[in-house]
Amino acid sequence: xxxxxxxxxxxxxxxxxxxxxxxxxxxxxxxxxxxxxxxxxxxxxxxxxxxxxxxxxxxxxxxxxxxxxxxxxxxxxxxxxxxxxxxxxxxxxxxxxxxxxxxxxxxxxxxxxxxxxxxxxxxxxxxxxxxxxxxxxxxxxxxxxxxxxxxxxxxxxxxxxxxxxxxxxxxxxxxxxxxxxxxxxxxxxxxxxxxxxxxxxxxxxxxxxxxxxxxxxxxxxxxxxxxxxxxxxxxxxxxxx
Amino acid sequence: xxxxxxxxxxxxxxxxxxxxxxxxxxxxxxxxxxxxxxxxxxxxxxxxxxxxxxxxxxxxxxxxxxxxxxxxxxxxxxxxxxxxxxxxxxxxxxxxxxxxxxxxxxxxxxxxxxxxxxxxxxxxxxxxxxxxxxxxxxxxxxxxxxxxxxxxxxxxxxxxxxxxxxxxxxxxxxxxxxxxxxxxxxxxxxxxxxxxxxxxxxxxxxxxxxxxxxxxxxxxxxxxxxxxxxxxxxxxxxxxxxxxxxxxxxxxxxxxxxxxxxxxxxxxxxxxxxxxxxxxxxxxxxxxxxxxxxxxxxxxxxxxxxxxxxxxxxxxxxxxxxxxxxxxxxxxxxxxxxxxxxxxxxxxxxxxxxxxxxxxxxxxxxxxxxxxxxxxxxxxxxxxxxxxxxxxxxxxxxxxxxxxxxxxxxxxxxxxxxxxxxxxxxxxxxxxx
Numbered sequence: 106x107x108x109x110x111x112x113x114x115x116x117x118x119x120x121x122x123x124x125x126x127x128x129x130x131x132x133x134x135x136x137x138x139x140x141x142x143x144x145x146x147x148x149x150x151x152x153x154x155x156x157x158x159x160x161x162x163x164x165x166x167x168x169x170x171x172x173x174x175x176x177x178x179x180x181x182x183x184x185x186x187x188x189x190x191x192x193x194x195x196x197x198x199x200x201x202x203x204x205x206x207x208x209x210x211x212x213x214x215x216x217x218x219x220x221x222x223x224x225x226x227x228x229x230x231x232x233x234x235x236x237x238x239x240x241x242x243x244x245x246x247x248x249x250x251x252x253x254x255x256x257x258x259x260x261x262x263x264x265x266x267x268x269x270x271x272x273x274x275x276x277x278x279x280x281x282x283x284x285x286x287x288x289x290x291x292x293x294x295x296x297x298x299x300x301x302x303x304x305x306x307x308x309x310x311x312x313x314x315x316x317x318x319x320x321x322x323x324x325x326x327x328x329x330x331x332x333x334x335x336x337x338x339x340x341x342x343x344x345x346x
Numbered sequence: 347x348x349x350x351x352x353x354x355x356x357x358x359x360x361x362x363x364x365x366x367x368x369x370x371x372x373x374x375x376x377x378x379x380x381x382x383x384x385x386x387x388x389x390x391x392x393x394x395x396x397x398x399x400x401x402x403x404x405x406x407x408x409x410x411x412x413x414x415x416x417x418x419x420x421x422x423x424x425x426x427x428x429x430x431x432x433x434x435x436x437x438x439x440x441x442x443x444x445x446x447x448x449x450x451x452x453x454x455x456x457x458x459x460x461x462x463x464x465x466x467x468x469x470x471x472x473x474x475x476x477x478x479x480x481x482x483x484x485x486x487x488x489x490x491x492x493x494x495x496x497x498x499x500x501x502x503x504x505x506x507x508x509x510x511x512x513x514x515x516x517x518x519x520x521x522x523x524x525x526x527x528x529x530x531x532x533x534x535x536x537x538x539x540x541x542x543x544x545x546x547x548x549x550x551x552x553x554x555x556x557x558x559x560x561x562x563x564x565x566x567x568x569x570x571x572x573x574x575x576x577x578x579x580x581x582x583x584x585x586x587x588x589x590x591x592x593x594x595x596x597x598x599x600x601x602x603x604x605x606x607x608x609x610x611x612x613x614x615x616x617x618x619x620x621x622x623x624x625x626x627x628x629x630x631x632x633x634x635x636x637x638x639x640x641x642x643x644x645x646x647x648x649x650x651x652x653x654x655x656x657x658x659x660x661x662x663x664x665x666x667x668x669x670x671x672x673x674x675x676x677x678x679x680x681x682x683x684x685x686x687x688x689x690x691x692x693x694x695x696x697x698x699x700x701x702x703x704x705x706x707x708x709x710x711x712x713x714x715x716x717x718x719x720x721x722x723x724x725x726x727x728x729x730x731x732x733x734x735x736x737x738x739x740x741x742x743x744x745x746x747x748x749x750x751x752x753x754x755x756x757x758x759x760x761x762x763x764x765x766x767x768x769x770x771x772x773x774x775x776x777x778x779x
Contacts, residue, residue, distance in 0.1 A: 106395065112437040113459025114396040125396050125457055126437040342362045346422045346675045 162218075169215040176204040176211075198242060206235045221268070229261045252303045259295035263288045279331040283324035290317040362427040363412070366515035367666050368620035369469045371694075373417060373424045374686035375729075379546055379752070381445040384473055385456075385724040386480050386705070386739070387463040390717050394457050398490035399483075400435060403455060406483045407433045410618065412513045413453055413479060417469060422679055426452075426469070438463060441545055443727050443750075455483070460719075462487075468726055472622045473705050473737075474608045479618070485714050493713035509616060516609070516617040521666040522659055533696045534602040534628070535586055537733045538595040539753035546752035547727040550759050553720065553774040554745045554766065556707075562769050566639075568646050570745070571605060571704045574738060575649075576642040578603045578702050579629055581761045583636060602628040604698040607653055608706075609662075623661050625652035626698055691731065701725060701735035708741045720744040727752065734758050 106115045111128035121131050180201045187197030209231045217224040236249040236257065267288045271281050290313075297313035365373070372382040407414060414433065415426040431451055438458035443465060446452050452467035464483070466476040485499050542548070563573045582601045589596055609621045627645040629636050636644075651657070668674060677685070705723045709715075723737035728750055737748045749759045763773045 108393055109396075112439065112457065113393055114399075114457055115393045116396055123396070124400070125435065126439075342418075342425055342427070343420045344422065345364060345420060345425065 162215075165215045165218070169211050172211050173208055176208045180204045199239075202235060202238050206231050221265075225261060225265050229257065232257055248303075252299065255299045256296055259299070260292060263292045263295075276331070279327040283327040283331070286320040286324045286327075290320040293317065360428045361411075362415075362418075362425050363513065364423060364425050364515070365469060366619045366621075367517040367662075367669060368472070368622060370423070370669060371686055371690055372467070372469045374683040375690045376445060378445050379544060380727055380729045381443050382468040382726045383443040383445065383465050384468055384476060384726050385443050385463055385465045385722075386473070386476055387461050387722040387724070388480070388484060389719045389722070390460045390462060391719050392717065393459055394462050395491060396435075396457065399455075399457065399462070399487055401490050402483055402486040403433055403435060405486050406479070409482065409508070410479055411508075412618065413466075413470060414451055415470070416449055416451060417467075419679060422675060422677070422682070424469075424679070441547060442549060442724060443547060453479075468620070471618055472608075472620045473606070473703060473723060473725075474610060474622070475618045475620070477705060477708065481708070481710060484718070485711060488711075488714040488717055491717070493711075493717075495711050495713065499711055511616045512618045514617055515619060516613070516615040516621045517662050517666050519615070520609075520613050520659060520662050521670075522663050523667070526660070530693070531602075531626075531697045532600060533598050534600045534699045535582065535598045535631075536595060536699055536731055537582075537585065537753070537758060538589065538593060539733060539755035539757070541730060541733075541752055542754050548751055548777065549724055550749045550751065550756070551722055551776045552747045552749075552759075552763055553776075554747065554771055556740055556743050556745045558771045559745055559766070562771060566642055568642060570738070570740070571702070572646050572649055573642070574704070574736075574747075575603050575605055575627055575702050576638065576645045577762060577765055578700050578736065579627065579641050579645065580636075580638050581758060581765060582699055583629065583631065583641075584761060585758065586631060587635070599631040600628055600699075601631065602626045602698040603700045603702055605649070606701075606703045607658075609658065612653065612655060612658060623658055625649050627652075695729055695731045698732075701728070701732065702738065703736070704738040706740065708739060710741075715742065718742070720746050722746045722748050724748045725750055736762075 107118060107120065107130050108115055109123035109126065109128050109130060112123060112126040114123065114125050116123050116125075116130060122129050183197040183200050184194065187194055210228050213224045213228050213231075217227070233249075233254055236253040240246060240249045240253075267284055270284050271277065274280055274284075293313040293316045294310060297310055298308050301307060301309040376382050411428070412426075414429055414431065416429040418425055418427045429449075429451055433451060433453055433455060435455045435457060438456035438461065442456075442463075446454075446467055452470045454465050456463040456465060462484075464476060464480045466479075470476075471479070485495055489495050559570060559573075563570055566573060568576075579601050582603075586596070586599075586601065604624045604626050606622045606624055609615070609623055610617070615621055625648065627648040629641055629644060674682075703723065703725050705721070708721050710718070718741065721739040721741040723739035723746070725735045725737040725748075728735045730752065733753050734749060734751050737750070739746050739748075747762075749762075751759070763775060766773050
């Protein structure tokens with residue numbers, strides 16, 4: 106039996122570390138000084154190597170670098186091909202602009218993940234820019250102001266609220282699908298409304314209400330399964346009175 | 347609450363059961379300071395052999411499956427649900443009686459050098475229940491260290507044959523309907539000391555030779571509990587009388603000490619869950635100064651009177667009766683917790699000035715007992731109003747008093763121990779952080 110110098114309990118004679126507190130128990134005069142660190146430090150280091158070496162941020166940054174390389178080289182290559190074949194920039198401005206907006210969004214997702222509102226706001230601006238540019242390329246039809254940007258705004262707001270709700274949900278499962286369905290249904294309603302204003306100058310809902318009712322029914326079923334049936338066996342204990 | 351409403355047999359899968367009558371209050375009032383965690387320490391003669399202890403705990407936890415539970419929130423009540431984790435054995439280097447985090451077991455074992463402690467939430471069981479469990483661990487530990495244990499202490503009972511009685515809410519068994527409600531007592535005096543900054547809880551331990559205190563107690567012809575309760579009241583009186591000027595504390599002139607009574611000694615029950623009630627001997631300072639012998643006599647008779655079987659029946663029925671009423675059962679838990687929290691002070695702490703809990707003389711098989719020097723019983727940390735409480739445990743030739751304190755003052759403890767010294771009792775004191 107050897108006594109642990111830290112917590113004072115007795116451990117087996119051949120134990121290298123205290124089974125209770127992790128303090129090293131081996132002979133400190135031998136040359137294995139590298140091994141002789143407090144057990145707790147070693148555990149902390151192990152935790153560090155396992156979980157903390159690559160943070161989520163670092164992983165996203167690697168993804169950002171790779172996607173940046175691909176997108177930017179893609180932009181340059183398409184522009185070059187277009188220019189060589191046509192002696193002018195014709196079709197290539199579309200893929201180049203899309204790639205640029207994609208890259209901007211990847212950048213935002215990598216560096217502004219903590220600032221949700223700012224990230225979503227800037228992302229919205231970048232896509233708005235994309236729409237305006239498309240309109241400029243197509244020759245100023247004005248569709249983006251009346252149609253494109255309102256629908257885009259509705260989509261962004263819906264997704265923003267959806268992300269917020271999903272983040273707040275304690276248990277994630279079928280409820281996430283239910284929320285997404287309802288969000289999609291709502292998005293259909295906005296879209297139809299905006300389109301009807303664009304084409305007829307009046308608000309009219311038709312097909313989108315059918316979509317909404319059907320997704321709402323499915324969502325309710327999913328929520329019921331998620332919050333109640335899954336706990337069916339727990340119901341008795343949960344509601345014992 | 348019908349006992350059958352819970353799935354109490356440790357069947358495969360997750361069994362669950364309701365909180366017993368006494369435990370129902372605790373989840374509503376637990377904070378990181380008032381943790382409702384009680385602690386029993388055995389100080390061994392040798393450093394704890396950790397491998398043997400681990401083996402012992404693994405064996406004993408199988409025998410008591412109902413101690414491996416976590417607290418869960420239902421819609422109307424809390425309940426306890428089986429949690430298949432091992433009872434943790436931890437180095438004892440943090441403050442005592444820390445709160446148990448959610449989703450964990452409500453029991454832990456703490457080890458440091460020679461001292462082996464069990465910390466257990468009051469939701470799970472009372473001092474006697476925890477002691478029973480702890481004794482089993484100590485016995486099996488001594489077996490692991492090579493001791494021979496008499497057969498009546500063997501724990502080779504298959505899980506299926508564990509008596510349901512061990513895990514029943516024993517208050518229910520002794521409930522009688524249609525008993526008159528109890529009259530609310532007036533508020534009692536509370537110690538005036540300022541609180542410590544958090545974490546507040548500290549423990550002072552005093553070791554007293556059992557022979558010496560027995561001699562003193564015998565000349566007075568009372569029990570140790572009655573004697574110590576009287577000292578408690580006497581010191582409270584002294585502190586009250588020494589307070590100068592006008593103080594809100596001085597308005598309350600009743601001194602009461604709450605003394606938990608182990609109901610297993612009065613009603614036959616094998617339950618391992620809470621089964622305790624209280625007697626509250628009091629002295630009323632409006633009637634003038636009491637001498638120590640007057641207090642002793644009064645406490646003796648009050649204790650005898652209040653432990654009358656019929657009176658206890660009445661108290662059980664009052665407590666159980668209120669939780670059986672349908673309109674109380676139907677209140678959603680969050681509202682219930684609010685109400686309980688208020689009642690905890692108005693019906694609980696307001697009524698007494700101190701707590702003295704005596705675990706009694708602990709007996710163990712000889713070979714196990716030889717490994718142990720003494721026991722310490724630390725009651726759950728006192729709340730802001732109560733400020734100080736006292737736990738007592740006797741073993742071998744030592745009686746250990748342990749004062750839990752959340753204030754900046756040690757005046758009460760000093761006076762208490764000085765009183766004992768004045769009776770020619772040697773007191774050896776030691777602070778545990």
